Amino acid sequence: MSTIGKALALLDTLSRLDKEAGLTDIARLCTLDKATARRFLVELEKHGFVEQDADTRRYRIGSAPVRLARIREARFPFLRVAIPFIKALAESSTETVHLSEFSGEQLSTIHVEDSPRAHRIIVDVGSLLPFHATASGLAFLAFCPAAEIDKALKKPFEKFTEHTVVDPQLVRGLLDETRGRGFSISHQGLEAGVISTAAPIRTPSGRPIGCVAIAAPLSRTTKTAIHEFGVQAIAAANAISEKYYGSERPMGTIANIRRTD
Amino acid sequence: MSTIGKALALLDTLSRLDKEAGLTDIARLCTLDKATARRFLVELEKHGFVEQDADTRRYRIGSAPVRLARIREARFPFLRVAIPFIKALAESSTETVHLSEFSGEQLSTIHVEDSPRAHRIIVDVGSLLPFHATASGLAFLAFCPAAEIDKALKKPFEKFTEHTVVDPQLVRGLLDETRGRGFSISHQGLEAGVISTAAPIRTPSGRPIGCVAIAAPLSRTTKTAIHEFGVQAIAAANAISEKYYGSERPMGTIANIRRTD
């Protein structure tokens, strides 16, 4: 693995901790030598990606990502584009709707609109969505190129509930169903008592970048309702993609028709 | 320079462009070989720090910084803490007030509250603030350790207007005045017809992390008004620092008194 990759993985590890961490812990978590971890941290600190607390000597994410994020969002305001659609869907479905984005080899939650009901599903911003055990993960993977699906199916799957599907062949079946329907269903895959549906938000070339998902308590959700949620999730995901990338490609030429990724 | 440093500098360069850039341009701007630039971009893309447009093949900042920024801001909400104070100051002063943050060896604007007046100074979020030619830069540098001031004074200074002070000894004089007063004054240092004052926001150990600055048209600003703005900027900067770091250190021990940076 390249040095850059290792340093960015360190940054990622640091970001997933729920508190600031010391040098020894960081080195251990990243399976790096203490000296190496320190050199990475110093280098990252120089550029503002991490910060060391002067008193505790612990490290935390620095302010450089904040600057980059502002620039990215100013030019490419994904959240700003997507949130109105997520809100509308949460209102019409009266269930919790969440938005995920693929970043750094993983799918993570970037926005949540809670159901207005008292009995509702809680999803946290920042939470990771395993590909095999969540509606978002299945919807995302189903529309990825075949090579990436094969790659994902090779890794072992964690069993979160007694309903979690962990057999690669069965997961592949779920992906095929998802591709046929246009939306995925996760029946208590990550948490007991929760049923979810999700649809992928895709680039104009077809590659998924994230998902719109609706999560509801199993107890009050009928088969018809699930199907209706799925259809609505597809509509929202397509609407976001259209608004984000433009309904027609600007300066369209033959080049835009060709699939390049 | 380390590989990590070079890759992060590439990211920084990319972020400062006002549009997406191609491989050749990026390599040239970063003075890297095309092959090297490409390897960096691929590595950064793997981790979501850059994104390549499938059609144009140009690169832009990716979504990973957005994720990191959300985490950082959730734990360390500098902007959220500071904005109310900046807003209040813009209202009371009736001039444009901006907030800057030091990140990646540079001071850059992270928030602006416009003056309610028709004739007002425009400052852009993201703009860089040179140390010698802006009130923010002077206020920041003045309260840095002597070694860093010396280092900064060694680099050549750009002359932005006929009033820009570029002689290192004269700049040092401005820094001394700033330290004495507690706030800085930039008299048309970056742009003709603009006068600004700024005060540093500092960590409990005294190190500056950013500045609060007020920018006004020279034509309507008296010496008394400037002094008043300066005093108000100090008050706002201190209030932000206090709210951000806490008015008293939590779990205070002797260790907190010792200056460690």
Add this chain to the structure above:
DNA sequence: GCTTATGGTTCATTATTTGAACCTTAGCTT
């Protein structure tokens, strides 16, 4: 005041990065 844990540093060894030259494709010119 001894022990242990953590942050931080050194330098010979080792593995990664580097870049000139190369190939490939797209768009432009004649």
Add this chain to the structure above:
DNA sequence: AAGCTAAGGTTCAAATAATGAACCATAAGC
């Protein structure tokens, strides 16, 4: 449509930077 140009992308021997075991320093725990 052939030829030209410029940009993206790739290769591999040479050059350089990363690595980590052993080290020191400091502070908290017993």
